[in-house]
Amino acid sequence: MTTYLRIHASQLDMAAEWLANVNSQMTSHSGYCGTSKEEILESLREDFMEGDSTSLVAELEGETIEGLIGFDYEEKLAEVWGPFHLSSDIPTIMKLWNYAWxxxxxxSEFSFFLHKDNIQQQTFMDHMQAELRGKHLYYKIQQAAKAKPQKLTLEPFSTQNSQKFVELHNTEFPGTYYDAKTILDRSQQQGHTLYFAYLENMFIGYTYFEEGTESIHLEYFALAPNYRGQGLGEELLRLALDQVTSIGNFSDVTLTVNLLNDVANPLYEKVGFQVENELWHYSLSTK
Incomplete structure (x- = not known):
């Protein structure tokens, strides 16, 4: 008998084990979900818990999981894990999606990050008429070379310069999944770190990280246009990596960047990041 339900907190261990098995295969891989049971379980507890329930929805056949969808959401915007399903039948996946929604x-706004070889979920995206927003490289670095501060200072964000941050972020990343206000709000939470960079006491850039269990992810990094081409971007990045790796026990730092970003990608590789995966970003609006 097929049933649909929201995963209860007591079922998280079962869900994490199922997700680890499915997401370890690149043909069904969804970005940011993780591939180890422990990492996934920690993420579920941090981002998907709602009292005794969760924002994780399952299709069960008897007591066996057949499909899962997770919503990591803020207000109307959700980053979607999945939809994962053992079947490639689109009507079957649609039933799970409709129940979850x-x-x-x-x-009303959904973002998906799918591995380039995940044809099943890409087919579902086409069926839903989701928009392919970009193709991204997923980078990872395990140990960056230590930075020697030369010109910049890096400090936790301050409300004094928050408006300059808002202007820079919204200019550099229009229409992105986290606007500046969301980042400022999230940076108040444990495990979310926003650094401001200063040159002679002048705000010129920032980095924003979010922690996982085994890694920390660089969500955003920007330098004001007037200060580019002077080596300051590399210095800012190295300083930020020093800071975040010194405050937590992380095995690596990860980031995602547009495949065609010929400015940022060489910088990341120069610092020591290496390509792990290629992820395709889809967005879906139901308004």
């Missing part, structure tokens, strides 16, 4: 009717 009915549980969270306030959601």
């Amino acid at each position: 009915s549980e969270f009717p306030q959601l």
